[in-house]
Amino acid sequence: DAGVTQSPTHLIKTRGQHVTLRCSPISGHKSVSWYQQVLGQGPQFIFQYYEKEERGRGNFPDRFSARQFPNYSSELNVNALLLGDSALYLCASSLGYRGNNEQFFGPGTRLTVL
Amino acid sequence: AQSVTQLGSHVSVSEGALVLLRCNYSSSVPPYLFWYVQYPNQGLQLLLKYTSAATLVKGINGFEAEFKKSETSFHLTKPSAHMSDAAEYFCAVSEDNQGGKLIFGQGTELSVKP
Numbered sequence: 001d002a003g004v005t006q007s008p009t010h011l012i013k014t015r016g017q018h019v020t021l022r023c024s025p026i027s028g029h030k031s032v033s034w035y036q037q038v039l040g041q042g043p044q045f046i047f048q049y050y051e052k053e054e055r056g057r058g059n060f061p062d063r064f065s066a067r068q069f070p071n072y073s074s075e076l077n078v079n080a081l082l083l084g085d086s087a088l089y090l091c092a093s094s095l096g097y098r099g100n101n102e103q104f105f106g107p108g109t110r111l112t113v114l
Numbered sequence: 115a116q117s118v119t120q121l122g123s124h125v126s127v128s129e130g131a132l133v134l135l136r137c138n139y140s141s142s143v144p145p146y147l148f149w150y151v152q153y154p155n156q157g158l159q160l161l162l163k164y165t166s167a168a169t170l171v172k173g174i175n176g177f178e179a180e181f182k183k184s185e186t187s188f189h190l191t192k193p194s195a196h197m198s199d200a201a202e203y204f205c206a207v208s209e210d211n212q213g214g215k216l217i218f219g220q221g222t223e224l225s226v227k228p
Contacts, residue, residue, distance in 0.1 A: 042218030056213045099146045099208035100165040105157035
């Protein structure tokens with residue numbers, strides 16, 4: 001079975017641009033979460049979606065938004081990119097949305113903002 | 115509020131020696147605790163998890179961790195290090211009232227010397 005897939009793998013943007021990152025969960029998983037991992041730090045929670053509804057939001061500005069589609073795939077959108085948005089963006093999927101659910105991570109999208 | 119502290123950003127051991135990576139957590143309710151491993155340029159892989167069953171948890175690749183409520187700790191151990199264990203290790207906590215939101219520590223880089 002395929003694991004969590006993310007696209008693209010790498011992305012280079014300039015300040016002020018917009019970016020869309022995509023994630024396909026493991027088949028049967030209904031929850032998708034997004035994390036930002038800045039170099040040298042642990043991942044930080046951005047969003048969680050379950051059954052197309054937002055279940056949680058981290059401490060990120062409104063420039064960050066996401067959605068989940070009927071097939072449970074998800075998109076993370078970031079507007080007005082800043083240099084500080086450069087990071088590895090990780091997507092994770094799980095069966096449910098509760099805290100004891102194991103989250104399976106994708107390989108990430110490396111975003112560089114110049 | 116939830117938080118995770120990993121003592122030591124870098125740990126170095128010799129091949130065959132004991133591995134001990136320290137993690138302390140803060141949580142207002144019974145927590146769920148996780149250890150993840152990250153190899154360079156890859157996503158996170160779950161090593162083991164504590165979800166209120168046995169306090170001694172065995173994971174993959176010979177790793178185990180013990181949940182100690184009185185010490186608010188969840189240290190990761192492996193009796194004998196292998197060169198392939200060299201990676202970044204993250205401890206994470208979640209709570210049922212926070213959904214699937216994982217709060218990660220800052221990570222510990224494990225080096226294994228031949």
